[in-house]
Amino acid sequence: MQDKVFIRQLQVNTIIGVFDFEKQAKQPLFFDVDMLTDFAKAAQSDNVDDVVDYAKVSARIIAHCEATQVELLETLAEQLATIILSEFAVSQVILRISKPQAVLEAQTVGIEIMRKKQS
Numbered sequence: 001m002q003d004k005v006f007i008r009q010l011q012v013n014t015i016i017g018v019f020d021f022e023k024q025a026k027q028p029l030f031f032d033v034d035m036l037t038d039f040a041k042a043a044q045s046d047n048v049d050d051v052v053d054y055a056k057v058s059a060r061i062i063a064h065c066e067a068t069q070v071e072l073l074e075t076l077a078e079q080l081a082t083i084i085l086s087e088f089a090v091s092q093v094i095l096r097i098s099k100p101q102a103v104l105e106a107q108t109v110g111i112e113i114m115r116k117k118q119s
């Protein structure tokens with residue numbers, strides 16, 4: 001199955017970081033998400049209930065960021081990958097998180113993970 005639903009540059013302003021100053025104020029993160037799924041049913045039904053709804057995934061990412069506070073991007077990515085694989089009809093997720101305010105000299109920095117649903 002190689003069908004894909006994606007999200008690009010989803011901005012979430014949140015508290016994240018190792019340093020004390022990062023715990024005092026929200027900063028922007030940008031999420032890129034690639035989700036492998038199967039379009040077969042939706043292509044027949046033409047019903048949004050049969051797809052991985054990118055709006056619902058985006059809302060879930062925002063809600064999780066608002067509900068949790070961690071230091072590392074890696075921790076947040078692992079949590080979100082687990083949520084996406086368990087709550088949506090996704091067999092594999094690639095999640096990239098960019099933190100543009102972290103390194104002054106860089107346009108952006110960040111991390112990427114790929115996780116598959118256990119079969």
Ligand SMILES: Nc1nc2c(c(=O)[nH]1)N=C([C@H](O)[C@@H](O)CO)CN2
Binds near residue numbers: 019073101103111
């Ligand atoms: N691989 C990572 N490196 C760093 C992280 C991170 O989450 N993952 N975080 C920081 C600090 O919070 C940094 O963003 C402050 O500028 C440093 N390195």
